[in-house]
Amino acid sequence: MFRAVRLNKASLEIISQIRELIFAGKLQPGDRLAPENSLLEQFGVSKQTLKEALRTLEYMGLLEIKKGVSGGAYVVEMDREVIREVLATFLFFKNPTIHNISEVRKVIEPYTARIAAEKATEKDLERISGFISVYNNQIENYEIEDMKNDIEFHRGIAELTGNPILELIVDFIETIMVDLKKLIKPNLSFSDKVTKAHQRIFKALKEKDPDKASNEMLIHLIEVEESLAVMEEKIGLWKGLK
Numbered sequence: 001m002f003r004a005v006r007l008n009k010a011s012l013e014i015i016s017q018i019r020e021l022i023f024a025g026k027l028q029p030g031d032r033l034a035p036e037n038s039l040l041e042q043f044g045v046s047k048q049t050l051k052e053a054l055r056t057l058e059y060m061g062l063l064e065i066k067k068g069v070s071g072g073a074y075v076v077e078m079d080r081e082v083i084r085e086v087l088a089t090f091l092f093f094k095n096p097t098i099h100n101i102s103e104v105r106k107v108i109e110p111y112t113a114r115i116a117a118e119k120a121t122e123k124d125l126e127r128i129s130g131f132i133s134v135y136n137n138q139i140e141n142y143e144i145e146d147m148k149n150d151i152e153f154h155r156g157i158a159e160l161t162g163n164p165i166l167e168l169i170v171d172f173i174e175t176i177m178v179d180l181k182k183l184i185k186p187n188l189s190f191s192d193k194v195t196k197a198h199q200r201i202f203k204a205l206k207e208k209d210p211d212k213a214s215n216e217m218l219i220h221l222i223e224v225e226e227s228l229a230v231m232e233e234k235i236g237l238w239k240g241l242k
């Protein structure tokens with residue numbers, strides 16, 4: 001199944017070959033790789049090099065290394081949490097600003113709101129409405145530390161597009177926003193403004209008005225950017241989050 005690799009790039013080549021087979025569908029989630037001795041023979045590498053490559057693939061979320069009688073390296077479906085961690089690690093060294101993050105949101109989320117307005121069913125709307133209701137209750141009870149439902153509102157809209165790439169991007173960006181808000185602890189005034197914006201967006205979704213949904217989302221994102229930007233110089237986004 002595998003080819004012998006060049007020793008100077010052995011670990012990287014092992015990773016590349018296994019990834020190629022997974023992406024080609026020749027290795028499926030749940031499949032177990034050949035025993036260690038067989039892999040060593042096929043790749044023509046040392047045990048240490050093989051372990052290094054498999055550990056990297058495990059960190060990437062493509063493999064799970066199990067111990068015991070049924071142990072070995074198993075192919076797994078990449079978990080979204082792992083993807084977020086990899087992206088967060090990459091962005092750590094890029095020092096993104098609030099404007100950078102908001103720029104991405106303003107490009108993508110008005111579009112997801114537009115598509116959601118066209119596709120949303122009554123069941124979808126009920127689910128989105130639930131996020132708003134819970135967030136409203138949290139504000140009324142001064143429980144704004146938990147911003148899960150604020151973020152789920154945006155994720156829920158992205159999911160209605162049916163586009164896994166858009167879902168992943170929004171999921172990641174909104175996760176960053178959660179971390180940021182936990183750090184700066186926005187006040188009730190900010191949270192009240194957010195929930196009112198969500199209500200306006202939801203109204204547009206319910207009316208099945210794509211233009212209005214897109215515009216209301218853009219207005220909301222601009223308001224959030226302006227409110228958070230004043231904190232940027234005082235906090236240092238990635239230093240604070242890490």
